[in-house]
Amino acid sequence: MENIVNNINTEITSTNPERLHTVLIVSFETTKKRYYFEVLGNKRFKKNDRVIVETIRGTELGIASNDPIQMKEKDLVLPIKPVLKLANEKEIEIYNLQRKEADDAFIVCKEKIQDHQLEMKLVACEYTFDKSKLIFYFTANGRIDFRELVKDLAVLFKTRIELRQIGVRDEARILGNIGPCGKELCCKTFINKFDSVSVKMARDQGLVINPTKISGVCGRLLCCINYEYTQYEEALKDFPAVNQIVKTDIGEGKVVSISPLNNFLYVDVEDKGISRFDIKDIKFNRKEASILKNMKTEEEIENKILEKE
Numbered sequence: 399m400e401n402i403v404n405n406i407n408t409e410i411t412s413t414n415p416e417r418l419h420t421v422l423i424v425s426f427e428t429t430k431k432r433y434y435f436e437v438l439g440n441k442r443f444k445k446n447d448r449v450i451v452e453t454i455r456g457t458e459l460g461i462a463s464n465d466p467i468q469m470k471e472k473d474l475v476l477p478i479k480p481v482l483k484l485a486n487e488k489e490i491e492i493y494n495l496q497r498k499e500a501d502d503a504f505i506v507c508k509e510k511i512q513d514h515q516l517e518m519k520l521v522a523c524e525y526t527f528d529k530s531k532l533i534f535y536f537t538a539n540g541r542i543d544f545r546e547l548v549k550d551l552a553v554l555f556k557t558r559i560e561l562r563q564i565g566v567r568d569e570a571r572i573l574g575n576i577g578p579c580g581k582e583l584c585c586k587t588f589i590n591k592f593d594s595v596s597v598k599m600a601r602d603q604g605l606v607i608n609p610t611k612i613s614g615v616c617g618r619l620l621c622c623i624n625y626e627y628t629q630y631e632e633a634l635k636d637f638p639a640v641n642q643i644v645k646t647d648i649g650e651g652k653v654v655s656i657s658p659l660n661n662f663l664y665v666d667v668e669d670k671g672i673s674r675f676d677i678k679d680i681k682f683n684r685k686e687a688s689i690l691k692n693m694k695t696e697e698e699i700e701n702k703i704l705e706k707e
Contacts, residue, residue: 415472424460448485570616633658639690
């Protein structure tokens, strides 16, 4: 098997961007992260299959998130590790037993954390499939000196111990929850990498800058604020800034609100009140608009804590 894996990795580090690879997206139960793996030869897999894959930390058991798909090499990060085989009943039984043992280890570790009076929150625990390592995931506000804790755990479990600090977004992904939209959290169901989200993105989309409205269960800005921002960003290039003075066919006025995806805005025209105008009927200073859009408002400064990862 080792020779096969080495040959695989050598072969798929080629530089043919149009070359097609048969890929299986595999998720791992504890971290909920998904990774691409190469399907070789005539091996057949389907969605929800338990599979054994080659990873950077050895062989692991994961769950196929989809049926195999064809992807171009230019869309992948090489080298890709292989799917070794379909997990058999014995391997699944071993994996389930390890999950139960990890649950017991989780309880023990929580007690040890209390004994050592460490300011850390234990989130999850898992064994590697070959049981060569026991990994504990935790969150904390800063650096934690857990050397004595590791020594205690190593004596108890007689295996290599790794304590891995994660962020609050990863914690939400692992624990799972229901978002403000009423659906299961995006980070648990399909988001694999957390992109940067800022208060400016929310403001540009006309959202109310209120932490309780634009924050997720993790306490950070909602990931979904980023989903349509590219379209808003492009559309906003043709719009004046809010509060900017513009010219309309009934006189000058101040922009009250904009709807960039619908190509209209509301302007408060002096002595005539607020009216709706199509963007094509508005004249404004584009340089001034750019300056105003890039200004840091007091509102943003007050909410800057939301932008921290």
